[in-house]
Amino acid sequence: MAKILIIEDEISISKMIAYDLRQFAHEVTIETDGLMGYKRAQNEPFDVILLDLMLPSMNGIDICKKLRAKDSSAYIIMLTAMDDELHKLEGFDVGADDYVTKPFSPRELAARIRAGLRRKTVKEEPNSMVYEDITLDLSSHEVYRGDQLVPLTLKEFELLEFLVKHKGQALSREQLLTKLWGYSYDGDTRVVDVHIFKLRDKLDPKQEFIKTVRGIGYKLL
Amino acid sequence: MAKILIIEDEISISKMIAYDLRQFAHEVTIETDGLMGYKRAQNEPFDVILLDLMLPSMNGIDICKKLRAKDSSAYIIMLTAMDDELHKLEGFDVGADDYVTKPFSPRELAARIRAGLRRKTVKEEPNSMVYEDITLDLSSHEVYRGDQLVPLTLKEFELLEFLVKHKGQALSREQLLTKLWGYSYDGDTRVVDVHIFKLRDKLDPKQEFIKTVRGIGYKLL
DNA sequence: CCTTTTTTTATGGAATTGTTAAGATTTTGT
DNA sequence: ACAAAATCTTAACAATTCCATAAAAAAAGG
Numbered sequence: 228m229a230k231i232l233i234i235e236d237e238i239s240i241s242k243m244i245a246y247d248l249r250q251f252a253h254e255v256t257i258e259t260d261g262l263m264g265y266k267r268a269q270n271e272p273f274d275v276i277l278l279d280l281m282l283p284s285m286n287g288i289d290i291c292k293k294l295r296a297k298d299s300s301a302y303i304i305m306l307t308a309m310d311d312e313l314h315k316l317e318g319f320d321v322g323a324d325d326y327v328t329k330p331f332s333p334r335e336l337a338a339r340i341r342a343g344l345r346r347k348t349v350k351e352e353p354n355s356m357v358y359e360d361i362t363l364d365l366s367s368h369e370v371y372r373g374d375q376l377v378p379l380t381l382k383e384f385e386l387l388e389f390l391v392k393h394k395g396q397a398l399s400r401e402q403l404l405t406k407l408w409g410y411s412y413d414g415d416t417r418v419v420d421v422h423i424f425k426l427r428d429k430l431d432p433k434q435e436f437i438k439t440v441r442g443i444g445y446k447l448l
Numbered sequence: 449m450a451k452i453l454i455i456e457d458e459i460s461i462s463k464m465i466a467y468d469l470r471q472f473a474h475e476v477t478i479e480t481d482g483l484m485g486y487k488r489a490q491n492e493p494f495d496v497i498l499l500d501l502m503l504p505s506m507n508g509i510d511i512c513k514k515l516r517a518k519d520s521s522a523y524i525i526m527l528t529a530m531d532d533e534l535h536k537l538e539g540f541d542v543g544a545d546d547y548v549t550k551p552f553s554p555r556e557l558a559a560r561i562r563a564g565l566r567r568k569t570v571k572e573e574p575n576s577m578v579y580e581d582i583t584l585d586l587s588s589h590e591v592y593r594g595d596q597l598v599p600l601t602l603k604e605f606e607l608l609e610f611l612v613k614h615k616g617q618a619l620s621r622e623q624l625l626t627k628l629w630g631y632s633y634d635g636d637t638r639v640v641d642v643h644i645f646k647l648r649d650k651l652d653p654k655q656e657f658i659k660t661v662r663g664i665g666y667k668l669l
Numbered sequence: 670c671c672t673t674t675t676t677t678t679a680t681g682g683a684a685t686t687g688t689t690a691a692g693a694t695t696t697t698g699t
Numbered sequence: 700a701c702a703a704a705a706t707c708t709t710a711a712c713a714a715t716t717c718c719a720t721a722a723a724a725a726a727a728g729g
Contacts, residue, residue, distance in 0.1 A: 269613075368618040368661050380717060381663035417675090418719055424676060439675070441727070601706060638686090639708060645687065662685065662716070676725065687714070694707070699700100 229274035233257045234264030236282055247337060261285030268294055275340055276301045291323050304339060358391045372430055383426050390447040399444040449473040450495035450565055455485030457503055468554045482506030489515055496561050497522045512544050523564035555581045562595060579612045593651055604647050611668040620665040
């Protein structure tokens with residue numbers, strides 16, 4: 228489910244769209260004023276923004292331009308009235324990802340939003356990984372065991388990330404060294420053991436998840 | 449200090465808010481009933497009115513509409529439950545100046561009230577971001593820590609703005625340099641450290657908010 | 670029960686960040 | 700246009716954190 232912002236002054240339209248989107252468990256926010264909408268778009272991390280062209284206090288084109296000038300990562304869909312073809316063009320110049328002409332069917336809009344979301348998720352890397360009750364937040368570099376924040380050092384974090392990414396695989400010390408320490412690493416192969424120990428100490432004291440594969444290395448169940 | 453009216457039927461919430469606000473020497477009045485609250489709002493010159501949406505005998509939306517219709521000069525902040533996004537919309541149509549979704553932190557509410565009071569006296573368009581009790585006024589380029597104006601240089605301001613906009617994310621020095629200094633910047637990467645140091649010095653001497661992510665860069669909690 | 674491998678602990682040193690100050694650059698005031 | 704002031708950048712040193720190594724203790728395997 229995604230965070231979606233609708234900036235549209237015709238309340239009947241925005242309510243209809245919002246109703247449909249909420250059916251798909253999306254979190255929908257509506258703004259009727261251009262400037263207010265722009266401010267929210269700027270300050271909250273929306274996944275998709277539906278943007279009407281004609282708006283009070285600030286029009287859709289300017290909003291789109293400004294959002295792109297900053298580095299909003301939102302997928303922006305412009306809503307245009309049938310006849311302003313010219314504006315449609317500008318909409319694209321301006322950094323919109325897609326456009327829909329009014330009147331449109333809810334189905335079509337929903338499909339375009341889904342397409343946008345897919346594209347967005349493919350484009351961006353996943354920003355969190357979950358393993359059992361351990362959550363790795365890649366953007367904030369935080370790790371939680373349940374809802375307990377567990378401070379890890381960089382190497383510990385990278386090691387855990389690699390383990391989770393390859394869970395189930397037995398990973399040799401050499402593999403870990405070349406991937407996490409770099410291909411030209413020529414130090415002691417036992418470095419890995421020490422970091423595994425520290426990871427276990429912080430996250431898995433009972434060695435429930437991080438198993439040692441004798442003669443090889445380690446693996447995450 | 450200001451006269452503040454809280455219209456909220458959940459006594460635990462209103463008492464908590466009132467307690468916090470009185471710490472700042474504000475004069476706080478509480479009403480639990482919609483109609484009663486409306487009457488007081490009409491008859492006394494409050495600077496700020498905190499208005500719950502769902503209230504007995506008269507809801508927040510109607511109160512707000514009627515007060516605006518009379519042209520009460522109060523700065524009205526709507527308190528909305530997380531999920532009634534639709535009501536939030538109506539709240540704006542209706543002339544509220546700001547809104548806060550429950551649950552909210554006392555700090556954030558206090559900051560928004562201060563922002564409202566400032567705006568009320570200076571009468572300028574607010575284009576502001578609020579983080580904890582730090583308010584960033586983007587149009588005047590002013591930053592407040594609580595009530596206190598904190599003079600920042602341009603780079604410090606931009607840095608803070610970027611941190612707030614990406615709060616929670618660990619931001620690398622390279623990211624900050626390319627976004628804030630420009631894509632072609634080729635100087636020392638430690639410039640960032642110095643500016644972080646100065647920002648902390650002015651806004652966060654105890655390093656409560658601006659955390660360093662060793663091996664990466666910095667992040668705002 | 671002896672050997673091999675892994676776990677655990679301790680420590681010096683390397684790398685990263687904090688802090689300060691001085692020089693360079695830009696902005697402001699006159 | 701010039702001088703003064705403010706801000707930014709760089710460099711150097713201090714403080715801190717983290718990592719790699721070594722080496723002892725424990726466990727596994729035969």
